[in-house]
Amino acid sequence: MNVLVTGGAGYIGSHCALALMQSGYDVAVFDNLSTGHQETVDTLSGCNLPGRFLGFQKGDLLSMEDLDRAFKTFQIDAVMHFAAFSQVAESMKDPGKYYRNNVLGTLNLLDGMRAHGVKKIVFSSTAATYGEPEYTPIDENHPQNPINPYGSSKLMIERIMDDYDMAYGLRSVRLRYFNVAGADSGGRVGEWHEPETHLIPNILKSTFGDGKEFSMFGTDYPTRDGTCIRDYVNVEDLADAHVRALKYLENGGETDFFNLGTNSGSSVKEVFGSCERITGKAIPLRVCGRRPGDPAVLIADNKKAKETLGWQPERALDDSIRTAYGWEKANKQH
Numbered sequence: 001m002n003v004l005v006t007g008g009a010g011y012i013g014s015h016c017a018l019a020l021m022q023s024g025y026d027v028a029v030f031d032n033l034s035t036g037h038q039e040t041v042d043t044l045s046g047c048n049l050p051g052r053f054l055g056f057q058k059g060d061l062l063s064m065e066d067l068d069r070a071f072k073t074f075q076i077d078a079v080m081h082f083a084a085f086s087q088v089a090e091s092m093k094d095p096g097k098y099y100r101n102n103v104l105g106t107l108n109l110l111d112g113m114r115a116h117g118v119k120k121i122v123f124s125s126t127a128a129t130y131g132e133p134e135y136t137p138i139d140e141n142h143p144q145n146p147i148n149p150y151g152s153s154k155l156m157i158e159r160i161m162d163d164y165d166m167a168y169g170l171r172s173v174r175l176r177y178f179n180v181a182g183a184d185s186g187g188r189v190g191e192w193h194e195p196e197t198h199l200i201p202n203i204l205k206s207t208f209g210d211g212k213e214f215s216m217f218g219t220d221y222p223t224r225d226g227t228c229i230r231d232y233v234n235v236e237d238l239a240d241a242h243v244r245a246l247k248y249l250e251n252g253g254e255t256d257f258f259n260l261g262t263n264s265g266s267s268v269k270e271v272f273g274s275c276e277r278i279t280g281k282a283i284p285l286r287v288c289g290r291r292p293g294d295p296a297v298l299i300a301d302n303k304k305a306k307e308t309l310g311w312q313p314e315r316a317l318d319d320s321i322r323t324a325y326g327w328e329k330a331n332k333q334h
């Protein structure tokens with residue numbers, strides 16, 4: 001089974017590509033390298049796993065020609081779609097970039113699938129489609145009222161996927177991630193964003209003794225210690241859910257959507273404390289004001305993914321911090 005992984009040169013896409021090949025799927029990567037990395041593609045292509053690495057196409061979802069070529073060259077049977085811009089703050093400043101690349105790009109991808117008779121897609125969606133939580137833990141019935149263009153772009157894609165199923169029988173699984181953390185336990189790939197905006201890599205980058213303080217955004221939230229609470233799901237557990245989602249579609253499963261999280265939350269202060277304990281370092285800290293748009297608490301209800309996909313997150317936050325730290329130390333130059 002040949003799987004096209006769009007955004008396979010990025011953080012989550014690369015971990016899922018590894019998990020697919022580990023499970024015996026053959027993988028082709030499609031990425032424009034605007035935020036992904038050639039080094040990541042080289043690592044994937046050099047891995048000796050049960051599934052083959054079919055090849056890499058540097059291409060853009062906004063080009064139908066690029067997409068056509070990928071479907072033809074690699075004889076694709078199913079798609080995992082990660083290629084997207086994903087920074088909330090940037091999406092507020094430059095919404096067009098998000099609607100054009102994320103929404104239009106996905107429309108092209110779906111039309112490419114139609115043209116080449118590909119009927120199965122696993123899509124990287126987000127908790128940001130829910131917006132400000134009305135209750136926690138958030139289950140899949142929670143209203144979807146995104147509060148930024150990033151979340152809106154992902155919700156539009158979910159709606160389009162419903163319509164493409166109705167009209168063309170193109171089945172999808174949409175996985176709504178909460179906060180993804182950690183790196184490959186074999187150290188092959190990891191989180192590599194420029195600029196880095198996420199909590200755990202930013203804390204860990206401040207351990208290197210170059211004077212860079214970690215900025216803690218907001219200590220006056222209505223939570224147990226005043227800092228925001230998030231549900232951190234390990235990236236290898238997340239990748240496992242993607243493989244299960246693809247198998248679900250292969251077995252005739254209907255279009256559906258699932259939260260991916262752990263049912264429990266950690267505060268920014270707790271994560272910071274765990275990072276100090278695991279690294280054995282006193283990490284320079286600066287307490288700052290709130291970052292605009294951060295909800296106080298985001299925790300997933302993951303019952304549906306457990307029941308339908310048989311998925312169970314196995315790794316604890318400490319495991320994510322440990323693998324992320326290993327990755328950061330090995331790749332300081334990033």
Ligand code: UFG
Pocket residue numbers: 086087088126127128150178179180197198199200202203215216217218228229230268291294298
């Ligand atoms: N934080 C800091 N300092 C930092 C970075 C983050 O204090 O340097 C805090 C944030 O204010 C927030 C928490 O750590 O309270 C987590 O922030 P992240 O940026 O790591 O993650 P978010 O919860 O903001 O974002 C995640 C995904 C987004 C998705 C969003 C859904 O990364 O893609 O959840 O709400 F849109």
